[in-house]
Amino acid sequence: MSTVIMSAPSDEQAAMQHYLVCGTEDCQKNGQFYCNDCHRPLCERCRDEHVKNPDTKFHEIVHYRLRKHQLPVEKCKLHPTRNVDIFCKECKVAICSKCSTMKEHHRHEFDDLEEIYIEKYALQQDEFSKIQKYFLPTTQGLKLDIEADVTKIQKLMESIRTSMKAEAESLKNLVDEVSSDSIEDTHIMEKTLLKMLKSEETTYDDYIAYLGKMSDEFQQHLSLENQKILFSEILKIKTIPETTKPVAPVFTAGQFSKHDVAQLLGRVIVSNAEPKKRKIQPIVAVTTYMKSTVKQLGQSKEKSDVKQTPSLSSSATNVREYSVLGVDSVWHVSVDKSGRLWVSDWRGNLVQTDLQGNQLQKIQTSGREEGYHRATQDRDLIYTDKHKREIYRITLDKKITDFIKTGDWEPLSLQSSRINGDILVGMIKDKEAKVTRYNKVGKDIQNIQRDNQGQGLYSDPHHITENINGDICTSDYKKRAVLVVNKSGQHRFSYRGQGSGFYPWGICTDVLGHILVYDSYSNTVHLLDQDGGFLSVILSPQEGITSPRGVCVDDENNLYVGQRDTNTVTVYKYLQ
Template sequence: MTSTSDEQAAGQHYLVCGIQVCQRNGQFYCNDCHLPMCEQCKDEHQTSPDTKNHDIVLYRQRKHRLPVKKCKLHSTKNVDIFCRECNTPLCLKCFLGKEHKGHEIDDLEEIYAQKYALWQGEFSKIQKYFLPTSEGLKTDIKEDVTEIKKIMESIRTSMRAEAESLKNLIDKVTSEKIEHTHTMEKSLFQMLKSQETTYNDYNKYLEKLSDKFQEYLSTTNQKLLSSDILKIQSIPETSKPVQPVYMAGQFNRDDVAKLLGTVNIPNTEPEKRKIQPMEAVSSPMKFTEKQLEQSKEKSDMKPTLSLSSSVTKVREYSVPGVDNACHVSVDKSVRLWVSDDEGSLVQTDLQGNLLQKIKTSGGSDGYHTATQDGGLIYTDQVKKVINRITPDRRITEFIKTGDWEPLSLHSSHINGDILVGMIKDGRAKVTRYNKAGKEIQNIQRDNEGQELYSDPCYITENINGDICTSDCGKEAVVVVDKSGQHRFSYTGQGSRFRPYGICTDVLGHIMVCDIVSKNVHLLDEDGGYLSCILSEQRIDIPRGVCVDEENNLYVGQLATNTVTVYKYLE
């Protein structure tokens, strides 16, 4: 328990003071002795004549120890000196030789600490800026693909409608033209019928006239001698009809294409995707490489906030519409969402006025979370779905979880991903969805194939991407990194530990409610126990916690519908 290696320390439930047989919490670190220390041993260390000038910092601001490496020339000596003129690491025996006589040297451990801080800063940039930003841009591209698909389908629908309209118009005009040919044909037929009648009448005239001629030509008929010669009327003249001619329309494919409109991409400069500048991310990435190299220790990079020496109650109010406060969420408008163990989920303003109330089967777990866009998502355990409430209070079904019952829920402040703790037939897992609701990751077992979770009742995410889960079944806080690799499990401070509500803050602290000690345990991001944050406050059974953008801690209680707000950073 007194090992000082980083790996062992990170794996412990809390850091133990490395001085003699002291077993107190090692919140501090001596960079000269490379030992964690409790506050009492730190004070003694700083007053001792032999160690009063030692560099003691908070544990998380410690310098990292130079790895042991044997000299290639002197196998019994460690390399711990750096020759500036030769740009070479040396052991003490090498330095005392003639080859490096009079050369300027540096402490290799000091250089290692500087380089470690530099590399850690670059690693932090990758984890906290480059990867999340790149993932965000990928999400933007996917959203653009979805949007383009919608637009193109809308264009195709419009084109089909336009073509249908054109077809209808063509059919109508064609019908009119065909009707005109019928009218024209009828007119021509009437003219020809009239001509036929004229010749019928003329033929009748000729027949009568022919009868008279026969009568006059009869040898016994004396009329031929007394009458004038009969005159024959001329044959009536008629005209042949002018035959109709069809002239085909003068159009081609291009004319039709013009009638149906065109589709093109405007000749405008495409808008650049917005990339959040690195300066906009959290304070550890605001340091330039030059500043990191000039820094002699990590403790130079002090955040703007730190733990306050005392916890102060800011306000307290009773939440209407719930029997207790099992889980608490705060949205961007600083409005409070509180749920009880009877399926009631209510929204209030900070004066405690009820704004809306929803009935669901979410249970007593951490089943709701505020989203980046100012809305809220919550689970319905019976229906096995996750619903979304938009800022204008519309409720829509967001994600179906299949056969898995969704218990706990968290919306990432880093990239908008949705983390869900689920159970099914005695098994448990954590599933990650992107902000569009697509499943992208499942976390269920550690590297040895052992089940990580039993009852993931509350879940959150830390600033380094760690997924922190309160597992009521395992009676532990189970923490995995972003890729799902198990980092550590915190099981309390000796007595029985029953974790429920959990949240993190801008400094990477993990805060978890313990209903056994009736307190909120404060951990660093490596699982090191720092304190019980409400030791000096009178509170019933803490069950739900969250932190708002002003770094206020909200604590909901199991026994009452009271939510209390504390200031614990300064």
């Protein structure tokens, strides 16, 4: 495979393109076909001439991606002038054609080593594709899942610690309250006991006073003047009043331990439940097209004059690139029928570029990362001004005209129908969102806002496209889903990715009804069937993309991918 880099000689800053070059001498066109007999790429014109040439008309010509890889050159050890190209089935060794005539291989059966190599190469390529399209993305998804679990566990444990501290503080407050009540009870007990002792003390004070009085009377009786009284009266002394000793309260220390306190507080318990295994996406969906490709490699040559229905390739191939001047990133891409690009970045710059990457026009818009512009069937461009709540049209003569006013609704995303030319607009107002259909002249003819249960269907319809069956496919970042309704507005299905995370961005459809959507969570482009079934990951970081955002497919089944951190638009072939 040869690759050439071409640039416009008149402008050193013009964008550079990369593509496969035809193997015919002095031909610099795109070599999208391949001759398996000559082992060289061919452009469409050279392929037609190859078929017409009597010397090569029976050669096997296929699409480049279905080519038979040429057998590596290996010299025979016994016959150094010959290449090893035969496999002896009896001896299980690779030999040259001259070796096959030797007596050691008499009457042995031989196979074409190149055919064996092609088959083995296809099988190895299949395994390699599995690594790129299944094992690596799936493992990276599991790793991201683990990282999400790490964050989740950290937050959970911090929440548990906060709860434990709050519970301990609550217990401390209860202890303080009980202790305070008990101390107050001791003050009451003390007051009662002291009052009783004071009363008994008063009793003895009164008795002492009584004894003093009685002593005085005795003195009087004993005097000479009162001797007669002594014989007539006998003084009696009252008994000492009885009192009781107070019963002193006894403090009984609480009988508790650290374990008792732990029983009062909550505990963290590790569950004995069986851990659930992480969900691993089965490989069946990924390998289906790999197997079909291996089968195709062994089929007869394709007739050059028969136009076949496109089919999926085993992998996406980078066929060219554009470096677009005037933008610092590529968040959305539109392609018109002439192949010219409209590219926008997150700053609102909207640039049109030709096939060489030269800037044709540039305007400033209010759009940012949304899919807010789209080429129409008439080769015009329509784009939104969400601040003015209006949709504008740019004609071929670069004239900008008012097209649709959206009232109170802020337009985000646009799609021009390839079926009937209708305009589909994703828009928001306050916390509501909807998709509105306008006809070619800008008349409102349909509003889609709620699902089959009457609930709000959309939240952030920032990219929108239409499938070949009339389905309206919307990429809703806040809902983390691709939402699909039929042409009547009835909700058909929602696609939410293959793992724990899915943040859809750019979305488009192709001639086979596939839905292609970029997932910013895993930096991959997912390929879905018409009913939302996951088929495969057709682009991942292994293909050299890092942060794709805008995706679209042109009339030649080329996939255009714009990236967030570069002004480069990369074109891939994924259909053949």
